[in-house]
Amino acid sequence: MNKLKILPVILISINSFLWAQEGKLKKAKTNIDNFAFVEAISSYSELVKKGYNSKDIFSNLGNAHYLNANYKEAANWYGKLLKLNTTDIDAEYLYRYAQSLKSIEKYSESDSWMQKFNKAKADDTRALKFNKNKDYLEQIKITSGRYQIENLKINSKASDFSPSFYKNDLLVFSSARDSGIAKKNIHAWNDKPFLNLFKTDKQSNGNLKEPVKFSKKINKKTHESSPTFSKDGNTIYFTRNNSSNGNFSRDKKGISRLKVYTSTYKNGVWGNIRELPFNSNDYSVAHPTLNSDGTKLYFASDMPGSIGASDIYVVDIKKNGKFGTPQNLGDKINTEGNETFPFITDSNILYFASNGHPGLGGLDMFAAEMSNTVDSPVINLGEPINSNKDDFSLIIDETSKSGYFASNRKGGKGDDDIYSFLELKPIVFNCSNTIQGIVKDIENGNTLSNAIIKLINDKNEEFTVISNESGHFKIDLKCGNKFNTAHVSLEKYEYSTINFNVLPKESQKLIEVLLSKVKEEAPLNSDLFHLLNLNPIYFETNSSYIKKISYKELDKIVTYLKDNKAIRVDVRSHTDSRGSDKYNLWLSNKRAKQTMDYIISKGIDKGRLTGKGYGESQILNNCSNSVKCSEEDHQINRRSEFIVVE
Structure with missing residues (x-):
């Protein structure tokens, strides 16, 4: 076959392949930008299989899994990203990688990456809180064991979360349990159905009844979640995606922001549904909770002035029904991470979920005493409320000491499950x-x-x-x-x-x-042997070799000389009178030299040492030649001296 004819065909095939891959990259990036994470994961994963790898691919795959609480996969892709060792990787990925490692219970490795994050962003509140609480796992152990929990039988295979007390024994919560038949009801973020509000009541045996939809007036073709009710049950605040005429609506960036709505119950119908005035198309406002007298509304938002990705705010509700200016709760509560799903009790204790405060992984539940925001600590609720997964949307009845929360931990029925709990031991904030x-x-x-x-x-x-x-x-x-x-x-x-x-x-x-006692500098002409209370330095019989038992005694001399670098020592070796004078002098000189050599071998400058053997010339008692003495008396003369000469 003519080679000139086949060449153009090959070129066309190569170009088609490149155009196809570029198209997939562009589509995957568009899906990420539009928060269509499931489609983005599919597109990027296909490219990785074909050998593509880059900072953008690994970071976007990590983000797509991280924002869907799939922390094992997030850790995998963030790990690959950080192995690239490029200098332009945002420090936030160090934090997300550390958080993902926590959620697969690799706490030591997570702490190591938090140290790196701390060096990269030392002024970040998450780094500061970690740095002050490096023993956070021990502290969490102390606060653990305060609750008894149980998975609710009403949970579905879909997502169930954000419970709320309503009219005595009624419970209202968010669920995706019966949507998703039509494609338009599937959310591209996580390929899951849209959320609606459901309600359930307690049976005579205490079990919850089969849930039913809360209200057709409130449930629309959008997400509805996180309800909270006034004490009389006639006012509801809830979260909904930005919508137009009850339908899903996006902003110019393709993002459907979250907003808080309110509605009133009148003549058996929920009506007068309206947005709160501080909602915006440019940021999200979500997860409201009312205080006991209905004068304050707490919520989560990323509005301008937020410290992190989601902060907790409070706003006054005036007597005329108007709202004050939302106030950020500050950096004691909020971090550069996510603080969300607040719940305020009658005694003014704020419960909230966070991945910015030190925790076990994912979102953990915390509590803070709002009447004492200066001295009261933020307390991790510990196990079993918290796990290495996402734990959030806790509510509690302080009278019965019981409540509910949601979690996506292992062993649940669905993506997120609601758990009931009983508080066995109260939280101690200030004692x-x-x-x-x-x-x-x-x-x-x-x-x-x-x-x-x-x-x-x-x-x-x-x-x-x-x-x-x-x-x-x-x-x-x-x-x-x-x-x-x-x-x-x-x-x-x-x-x-x-x-x-x-x-x-x-x-x-x-x-x-x-x-430890201060080691005083020895006076001139003093003997370190007595000053340091040493045991005798022993040598092998008729030998200059030091016995191993005496090494630790000489090591004390070495340590002292290292601590007192100005001191010089004269090593003096003595024998008893037994044996010839000439032999004893030779042996003592050899022993003095062996002693000096050992000290020098341990790092002491030889210029700081002198030494000499004196044989039997300096007997301390009357045990001289030809005098009969006991072994104990001879031992007094067989000695080593370490005399301070400078």
Whole structure:
């Protein structure tokens, strides 16, 4: 066959292939931009199989899975992204990768990436909170075990979440359980049906009845979710996608923003459905909750002025029904991550979901006391409320100590399931506790009195106590104080620091503080052997070789010389009178040299050492030649000296 004729066909095929792949890349990017994540995942995955790999492909695949709470796949693609080692990867991917690793319970690896995120964005509130709570897993263990949970029988194979109390025993919640027959009712974000509001009531046996749709007036061809009701049950606030005449509506960027709507119940019908005035086509407002007297509305939003992707706000509801100006709850509650699904109790405790505060993975549930926003800590509710997956939309009846929340954890019936819970032990936000400790000498374990213990919390407030005659100390403090350092000082002892938190009383342990004596610089002509309380330096019989048992004694000399670099030492070796004078002098010189060589081998400059053997010339008792003496008396003369000469 003529090669010139086949060439154009090959070129056309190559160009067609390239155009096809470029088209797929463009389509995948368009799907990402339009939040059509399921289609984007399919397009990008096909390209990866054909050998394509790039920062954009890996980051978009990671994002598509991350925003659909598929954290295992998100971790896979973010991991590939960060292995590219390019310098222009946004630090946010370090955080998302760390969060994804948490959700597959790789906590050590997650913490390592959080350290990298901390270096990249040290001023990020998520980095700051992690840096102050590196022992967050231990703290979560302390707050765990307070709840008994149960998966509701009314859950479907679809998504069920965002429960709300309504008129005594009624429960209203969001569900995608009966939509999705027609293609137009499938959401491109996650390929799941649109949400509607459902209601259920308790039967005489306490079980919930089969749910039914809440109201045709409120449920439209959009997402409806996260309802909250006034005390009389005649006013509802709920979340809905931006819509036009009840139909799904997008902005110029192709995004359908979330808005909060309200409706009133009159003559057996929900009507007068209207948007709240601070909604916008340019940002989302969602997940409302009312305080006990209906004067404040809490909600989540990414409106201008937000710290992160979603912040919690509060707005006053005036007597005339108008609204004040929404106020951001600040960086104690909000982070650069997502804070969402608020619920405010009658006692003014705010429960909310967050992936910005240190947690177990995905969204965790937290609580904060809103009447004391200055001193009250933000508390992770711990297990079993929280898991390594998304846990959110918690509500609680403080009278019965029972409530509901949603989670997509393993073992559920659907994508998100609603769980009931019973609070077995209340959260302690502010309590006083007695910190007790004891100060001891690290070498001999003796207790030490008059030690000064100065505690400094994360607000730079100081608390000082002194150990008593038995070495004990105690101080009354507020639970929740985070102590970065405790400074301990005592005359003739090394200055020391310790780290600990003030924990609930049942969890607090006795703190043991161990102090080391200051190693005083030896006076001129003093013998380090006596100063350091050394055991005798032993050699092999009739040999200059040091016995291994004496290595640790010589190591004490080495440590002292390293700590006191200005000191020079003369090593002097002595024998008893047994044996000839000439032999004893030779042997002692060899032993002095072996001793010096060992010390030098441990890193001491040979210029700091001199040495000499004295044989039997400096007997300390009357055990000279021809005098009968006991072995103990001879031992006194067989000695090593380490005399400070400078």
